[in-house]
Structure formats: structure tokens, C-alpha cells
Amino acid sequence: MRSTEASSVHTVPSLPDSSVNLPSCEITIDGALASAFVGERLIDAINRSGKELAQVCYHHRLGPIQTCDTCMVEIDGKLARACGSTVSAGIKVVTESAAARAAQREAFDRILGNHLLYCTVCDNNNGNCTVHNTTALLKVEHQQRPYKPKPYEVDMSNPFYRYDPDQCILCGRCVEACQNVQVNETLSIRWEDEHPRVLWDGGEQIGGSSCVSCGHCVTVCPCNALMEKSMLGEAGYFTRWPKQALTGMIDLVKEIEPELGYGPILQLSETEAAMRKARIKKTKTVCTYCGVGCSFDIWTKDRHILKVEPGEGATNNISTCVKGKFGWDFVNHQDRLQRPLIREGDGFREASWDEALELVARRLGEIKAANGPDALGFISSSKCTNEENYLMQKLARGVVGTNNVDNCSRYCQSPATQGLFRTVGYGGDSGSISDIAQSALVLIIGSNTAESHPVLATRVKRAHKLNGQRLIVADIREHEMARRADIYISPRPGTDLVWLSAITKYIVDHGKAKTDFIHQWVNKFDEYKKSLEPFTLEDAEQITGLSQETLVRIAEEIIAAPSMCVLWAMGVTQHCGGSDTSTAISNLLLATGNYMRPGTGAYPLRGHNNVQGASDFGCMPAYFPGYEKVADEEVRKRYEQGWDVKLPTSKGLDNHEMVDAIHEGKVKGLYLFGEDMYSADSNANYVGAAFSMLEFFVVQDIFFGETCRYADVVLPASPSLEKEGTFVSTERRIQRLYEAFKPLGESRPDWIIVQEIANRLGAKWNYTHPADVMHEAASLSPMFAGVTYDRLAGYKTLQWPVAVDGTDQPLLYTKHFNFPDGKAKFYPMDWIPPCETVDDEFDLHLNNGRLLEHFHEGNLTYRIAGVHEVSPNRFIEVSSELAEERGIATGQWVDVTSRYGEIRTQVLVTDRVKGNQVYMPLNSPEKPLNLLTGSFTDRTTHTPAYKETPVKIKVLPWRGENPLPRTNFRFGTPTPQRGVEVERKWKRADYRMPGSGLVQIQTNN
Ligand code: SF4
Ligand code: SF4
Ligand code: SF4
């Protein structure tokens, strides 16, 4: 299947959530028998039966809200809302009785009192408008209650979307989504107000409220009250008309409606909606930012991005974060590289593809001929597709003859993978995000999940808010998840292994380890138990700064929890002991029997959209695709046969070792794609110095990043929206992306460029589509044996390993662990202190990480006008204690200096950091943060110890504005509540349930 438009291959969503695991039964709907599930929402059973029942506020991903009253039916002779009723066996439901019909129409008439039907000139008239379609379904001709505007202005203060109170029907979908799906708790409706409307933070403007612009509310709004600004004036044929003309049209509708009725008006608008289909393209894609793996349709008109429409993604359904929903403008940014560049002196000149590729092939060939294949290095990309990564490692191994190939998982994820390799065998999440949501206890360590993996965080926030899930957070910084936690601990930096091992020892010593599970499934318990001896509560208290009481409390929580998932990220991995701490996490899970069941397991949260896939598909110096060792002769022979080449036998250099090898003169040429390595690797000055020493350096990217400054040739590549391929998300989920745009200018998809270079180096590759590449990878790697593009068509996904027959494994360990005897292994514990700690001179501990609205160094997100508007600057977070001690305040300029470099920035005083800990976001419009970080690494994987960076600050004699604009969401004050709280609406003096005093509504039947 090579469809470029996902709309032709959508799958039907599975049964609505309310029916999962319920006993089946039969009911009668309008006289016909229908199958249903006892206890499910009646509205789901009716919808499944094929009956068309009006329903405006109901959205099956949100559940019953019960604000609109349009779904009134008779159940055993009594009028009730179908969405608010549950199924019992044998009930008789009538949707079309006179009473039900009249109630439905009366309810909808009330809605039209809040909403003007000007569909033909409305940007939401795209065939899927719930209000429009309900008007048609109920065959409404005339309104009994006149439309009344509300006494509020349109709110345009958010850069991405706007709210029009005059069109708001007060269904509350947005409130429900914000309160209970995104769980940002910004939106509410004060039902007691004379003219209720949706409120941000109880009545603030959107800009400057706590709204994080995730877009959930806009996605679920059933009309045009909430609209993406990118749609306005763009979606319709007549919607770009000047305001005066639009107002004239709207007035005309009001004038002719009493005489003509809505019939002809709707006919006209439906014709116009049909015309839009010819020019609006909807393409399924997978998010290019973090590793959660959200997928959605992107609506485009020529090269204009109209909107992102989530709904069917296996991971995210209606959810997105600000970047997935609104963060795509970089694709059309003027800075995009569009022609190859060749260095000329200190600058570059544009060149043809032929000239650039000839030069690349010639120089790589010359270096290989003079120095051997290991004088070349290849660095692949966690932002490129699996197919592109597969080709990069094939180029390195099969064409050039070196295993010097790596990807940026070295900078973040390798220690987590190592910890899992040691203990359970596979380097991937043990289950799915749905497992995390259903776990009784979630333990988050060193992860700012709400900002770095926002959609995944929503599942934890929801389970914690609504389902009684317990939450423990360990992080040195008090971020959103820490504030939500039942237990929040802030251990001393680099000491996580100690407290994890101490609580495991406590659990074992108190006879609470799951001995049956251990006996059946885990080796080396005695050896591990012995290694725990030094980790007493007393010593742990001294090293971590956590009280023994707190440690016992955490241990007891874990003992009491029927199931536990552990989530961790860079706060664990980017230390000298990152692999060991990851191992300690897995040991704890094994000791407590928290593997092999739904709702349990280890979840290292992958940072980039395809950081999992880049490693899965072989861009690692010791592994072929599917983590088969290059040193394994049998495996190597399989690849030699498959590729018809002789392959190198020994492990290559990882990217950290490559930088050292360049300094040593051993690596002389480098080909890097999709990675601003100068900004991303630690100790940028050292990395930049290495790049300067290269004899030849090829960089392939979509923008001219810092790394390009060192290149000899820069090749213009295409981002995800301009190509096809697959990504693997953090939950091992392989998903397809489709081409929304043709490559901009002369840029090309990376897989095409790599193939061109390979063939100029003597290969005879003939891939005509990424599907060909996946076919080859699946034929050689058992982990992907059953992966085909057909099985991934549209929104279909597979979670590896995938058997030949296409069976995948959402839960990774069910029958065995990934070792020859099927058993997991405990791995003995040994703590090493951080490599660098604060001293008298460098007296502050610098922590670093992502901001929600930016991604990594910001090379994409600074090119999104809306993100730039709310978050234009870099800053350093300083605690109020430190601010007081140094006499500084927000806006103060300081020089931040480490043993490796210096950065000038502004202070943001916050209570998210404490004492002498400071925090800087990774993103920066100027010099990279990694000028400050050093070259110490995790002792096993060489992942830089980014989180072990002592610094000092020098206060400069000037102070500016707050580096965060007032419109940033961090200034907002959320208004948590249980949801829409419709009961408050029902208590209004002017509310009565429709049907209780029927109003005759004129219709055309
Ligand atoms: S939101 Fe829907 S019903 Fe309202 S004017 Fe637009 S298309 Fe028509
Ligand atoms: S956080 Fe903002 S964009 Fe997201 S649902 Fe709430 S109000 Fe809407
Ligand atoms: S803004 Fe909210 S309450 Fe108003 S119509 Fe849209 S989803 Fe419903």
C-alpha cells in the first residue's frame, strides 16, 4: 500500500471505551433487537446499531457531559439522556417517538439560541461540523428561540487559536477535555452567571492564562467557537471576504431564514463544503517532536497548513501538545535549506546536487583509500525515519566497511537501554502507555514528563485525578508532576541508585519481595541481594539527603501497590552512573514482581520522535537492526548474504568516541544527518574543535544549524511532512507517515540522498520507495519479520517484536524474558558518586532540560511564530534563596561559567528550583547550553553526564524585563474541578429538562 493520503486507509475505531470487559446482552432499539454490553453507555450501543441519534455534547473519547440534552430517548417509556444512561439487559429504547423527537428538537433549539448558522462563510463548514450536521439530522427549518449574542468580545490573545463566545453553545466539551483529558484544568463554565461562557483561569484572557495551547479544546469543539487561527479565512471559498462582506452575508442568512427556512441555506453550505474537499488535503502523519508517537491528520491547502486534527491515533486519540497541534510552521520557513552548499573559504556557495554528491563520494572514497574505512564516521538521526536510519548503517557497514555508526540515543537513552539489556533483555518499554494509565502506582524518576512527554503525562494526570492512581515523583526540580505527586522527593543529584537500592533492600529484608515471581522468572537473586548490603537506610539517608522515614514510606507504597510502572528519563540517564541507575530501576521492578502483567513494567521515556527507531534499525556501533551483535558471526553472515558484501567484524566507535578519535587524528571524515551535534553533544567547544580538524565533513539537515558552520558540504534534506516512512515511538510502536507536501525547493528526503551517495561509492541500490527498505529490513531482522507497509497502513500500528504472521507484542514480556533460558537477571548494584560536583569556585549545580513549548535546542520551535511569541528567550532558573543571597531578581543579567565554557543569560527566580541548584532550558536562540557541560560520561555507554555540571554565576550590573513574556502559561492559575459540573447548570432557575413542557418546533417533515 503506497497511498499518500491517509483518508483512504482510515481504520474504524474499536469499540468505545465504555464497553471494554463488560458482559454482552440484548436490548431493543426502535423495535429492533440490538446487541449491547451491560453497563455501557446507552449512546454507544445506539451509535453502534447504526441509528442516527442527535448528540452534540457527547464525544466518545470524553464520555457523557450531559449539557446539550439533544440525545433524549425513551427508555422503557421514560425520557432520559442516552449519553447519561447505561445499558441493562432487555431495556426498550425508543429514539423516534413523538416525545423523544420533540425533546431532541427543543434541546437543539436552545443550542441555536447560542449559535448563528452562517455555514457557507464559516471556516468550520468542512462536512464534519457537529452543529451543522445536527441541524440537518433534526431537519430544523426554523428556530423558535431567536439567536442572542453574548456580551463578550472574541478572544484572540492566544497565538494559535481563538474563542468566539457568540458562537459558543456551552456544550462543555472543551472544559471536559481541558479538565480531564489534558488535565491542565484551565477551563470552566460558571453556570451561575447571567450569561455563561467558557472561562480561562476563571475569567482571564487566554494569553497569560495557564493554557498550555495543547489544542484539546479546539479539537473537540463541535462548532466554530474555538478555531485554529490557521483555519480562519483559509478553509472556505468565501471565508476570506472582508469583515464587512462577511457580516453582510451573515445578516442575509438571518433575514431569509424566517421565510425560506434553513433547508436551502444548508444545501448551499453543503455544496460549498463538498467543493472544499477538492482542495483540502488530509494526510496522516506522526509527530516529529518527542517520542510519545502522537499521530494525526494534517489538513493542508497547497503549502498552507490549515490544522492538525487528531482522533484516531493509537497512542493519543484526541490528544496533542502545543508542538504537535500547532508546531509545524518551520516546514515552510524561509530559512529552509533548499540547495546543496559547498564550502568556499570561510563561506559557502550553492551547488547542484550532482556536483555536491560527486564531491561527497570522491572525498569519502579518498579518505577511505588513504586511511582505511575506520577513518570515516557516520552519525544518524533520531528525527529521520527507520528506513533512513537503516540505509545509513547499511552505507557505513556494507558500502564503506566500518561499524563507526551511531545516533543521538547516545546522548540520552543508551543507559536506559543498557539497564534493560542487563536485566530483562530488550531495550524497550515493557508495555504501552495504556499500561501506565492503568497502573496502581506510577513512579517517575528524573523526568519532567508534563513538559518533555506531554501527552503521555496527560494519561498519568488523568489516572491520578480520576482513578485513584498513586504517584511518586523523584526529581531535583519541583515541576508539575512533582507538585501533583502523592510523594515528592528531591534526592541529591546523582544519588537515585542509592535510594532505589535502599528501598529494594528494605522490601527484600522485610520479606516483601515477590519470591514466587523471582523463583520462577529471575536469576542471580543471591548475588544481587549481597550487592544490596551496603544500601542501608542510614547510609542512604546520608548520601541522598532523604529521611529514612521517607524511604520507608516509599517502600511501603510500593509493597502495597498491586501494580507499578516506573518512568524515567534524562534525570537518570545523563549521569556517570546512568546505566547503573537504570539497572537499579529494573531490579526493583523484578524484586516486586512488576513485570509480565498489564499495568506494570519499565518505561524509559524516549526523547526524540524516532530515537527508539534509530537504534532499533541498527545505527549503533555494536548492533545490526534488531539489536543483533555485529560480532556474532551467524548474524553477520546473514547480512553479508542479504547485502552481498563482506562486513567488518569488530564493534565500531560510538559518537562520543568518534569525537575523541577525530582529536586523535584517527577519524578524518564524517557524514552526519538530521542532528545539530555541536549543540546536542556535551562540551560544545571540544566538539567544535574536533569538527574543525576533520578533513571532510558532510552535514545533511533541513536548516543551517551550528554544526553546518564546520561542514565542507551541506545537503538540504526534507522534514517528515515531505516524505514517507515509519517511526518507532517510546512504546515500541511502529507507525507510518505520509507525504503532505512535496520537498521544498531542491531539498530531498534523506533516504534518497543516502542512496545517491551509496551508489556513487559503488553500491547498486535501487530502492524506489521506503517500503522497499522496510521489506529488506524485515527480511533480515527477526525483530521486524512481520512488519509490512500494508500492516501499517493509515492508522494501523505494530509494536515490536513482530512475528512473521504480523503478531506484535503490546506487552513485551508475557511468556518469557529475552534471554536464552527465558528468565530475567538481577544485576548487582554498585554506586559511583557523580564525576563532577560543586566546589568553592563552581558552587552551583546546573540542571537542564526541555521546555514544553520548545523542542530540544529549539532549531524547529524558534521558527514557529506563536512559540517564539510566548517563549522568545533563554533564561536560568534561580531559587529565591539564591536570589536573595546574591541580591538578584528576575531579569538580572548574569554570566554562567563552568569549567568548559560560558553563557550570558537572564535570571528567572522561581520556586521550581531550590538552594544552590539552577536550571537552564536546552533551547536557546543563541549559544548552545552545551558550552557549559563537560566530557565525563556514563561509564558503560558513554552518554555524557550532562546533569553533572557545576557552574558559577557572575552578576552583571544590569537588569532587563522578565525573560518570559506575561503571556506565557507559567504565569497562569489553573482552576481545577471535576469536569463540566453540569449539575450546576441544572440548578439554574431558567433550566428545565426538555420534554417536560414540550415546545413545538417547526420542521420540514
Ligand atoms: S460552526 Fe458549523 S454550524 Fe456553525 S456556522 Fe460553522 S459550519 Fe455552520
Ligand atoms: S490547556 Fe489550553 S488549549 Fe489545552 S485544553 Fe486547556 S484551554 Fe484548551
Ligand atoms: S467553546 Fe467549548 S463550550 Fe463552547 S461550543 Fe466549543 S466546546 Fe462547546
Ligand code: FES
Ligand atoms: S449528547 Fe447527551 S446530553 Fe449532549
